[in-house]
Structures are given as structure tokens and as C-alpha cells.
Amino acid sequence: ELSTRRLPQEHPLVKILQQLTMCDYQTRLGRERVCHLLRSAWLQNVDILSDHIGSLAPTHLWLYEQLIWDGRTSLRRDCELAKRRETMVAALAGLHQLADVDPRVSKLDGLRIMALMLEYTQMDLGDRQKAQELAINLLDQTSLDKEARRSDARFHAYARKMLARLQEHEQDWVGAEENLRYA
Incomplete structure (x- = not known):
């Protein structure tokens, strides 16, 4: 009801919500229909958002x-x-350069x-060499001294986790274990 009052009738969200309310959540077929609708909506959302890639405004990090980040769900498979x-x-790269200056x-x-660049490079592109370079750069930018901020520690741990994934792929179990321990 709120969506129909706040959004135009032809808005995609209104149509999706109408379809979702007609699904029978109690049956397996109904739940599969819900999953299908959500997946379709996600893929449409990816297409819409992708049209805006290239904005250099840091306010568009979302x-x-x-x-x-949010795309690491089963809904995003094959997008x-x-x-x-x-x-x-x-x-x-443009956002990163802007952040520097x-x-x-x-x-x-x-x-x-930096973390987005690392995630995209390693998980979407599969460029392990570049991902390792980005992870090391992220580690260099974060410190774990007593005055380190919580956000630095979070990104430091993330870089270590990604390095551990790379090391597992190379079967460097000792290095992977060490990075996971420090993460």
C-alpha cells in the first residue's frame, strides 16, 4: 500500500511487490517463484546500476x-x-586517483x-597477480599499531583474508594460515 501511494504505478518496484504479494509462500512452487522474482529484480538492478558506472564522485561509492559487495549472493550469479x-x-582507478588528491x-x-578494487579484481576478473598487488597495497595503507582505527583494522583483516585465498590457490598453506591468523 505504501509503495502505491509513494511511487508511480508503472515503477518497477510497485510491479515487483505486487507479484510478490500474489505468491504462495507456503508451497515449494510459491517459494521458487519468489526466488525467481527476486533474482530477476536483482539482474534488472545490476543493469540499471551498471549504466551509471563511471561517475567519479566519491558519493557514488554505494x-x-x-x-x-552485495553482489556476492546467489542472486547475482551469472550477472x-x-x-x-x-x-x-x-x-x-579514477575514484582511487581522486581519493589521493x-x-x-x-x-x-x-x-x-582500494577494497572494492581488490574484490573486483580477484573475484570477478580472476586476476590473481594484480589482486596480490592490490592486497599488499591495502595492507601497506592500514596499520595495526595501538592507535590504529577500527576501520583500518577491518580493511587490514580483509586484505589478509584475500591474500590467504590467493595463497590457498597456490597451495602455500603456511602463508595462508599465517594471513588468516593475523586477519
Whole structure:
């Protein structure tokens, strides 16, 4: 009811909600229909968001986080974000360069950008060599001294976890275990 009062009738969200309310959640077939509707909505959302890739405004970090972080769900399977490689890499690199030169971009946003670059490179593109370089750069940007901020520690742990994944792939079990322990 709220969606019909706040949004135009032709808005995709209204249509999705109408379809969801007609599903029978008690049956297996109804639950499968819900999953299908949500997956279709997610893929449409990816297409809509992907049209906006390339914005260099740090305020649009949510866009990349939506596509990259939130996309690690089963709903996102086969959305083929890697096909947008050139645009995505250029946009993230532009955001990273902007973070280096613009004092208005916080250190936290700079770390978020580095982590997004690492996640996209390793998980979507499968470029292990570049991912290792990005993980090491992220480790270098975060410190674990007594005055380290909580956000630094979070990104430091993330970089260690990603390095451990790379080391597991190379069957460097000792290195992977060490990185997981420090994460």
C-alpha cells in the first residue's frame, strides 16, 4: 500500500511487490517463484546500476558497493560484471586517483575504494597477480599499531583474508594460515 501511494504505478518496484504479494509462500512452487522474482529484480538492478558506472564522485561509492559487495549472493550469479571490465576498472582507478588528491575524500573512503578494487579484481576478473598487488597495497595503507582505527583494522583483516585465498590457490598453506591468523 505504501509503495502505491509513494511511487508511480508503472515503477518497477510497485510491479515487483505486487507479484510478490500474489505468491504462495507456503508451497515449494510459491517459494521458487519468489526466488525467481527476486533474482530477476536483482539482474534488472545490476543493469540499471551498471549504466551509471563511471561517475567519479566519491558519493557514488554505494553504487560500486552494491554491484561488487552485495553482489556476492546467489542472486547475482551469472550477472557477468566481469564483462564491464574496462569501464569498471577505469571508474575504480579514477575514484582511487581522486581519493589521493582530493582532501575532501576521507581516508575511510580511500580504503573502501582500494577494497572494492581488490574484490573486483580477484573475484570477478580472476586476476590473481594484480589482486596480490592490490592486497599488499591495502595492507601497506592500514596499520595495526595501538592507535590504529577500527576501520583500518577491518580493511587490514580483509586484505589478509584475500591474500590467504590467493595463497590457498597456490597451495602455500603456511602463508595462508599465517594471513588468516593475523586477519
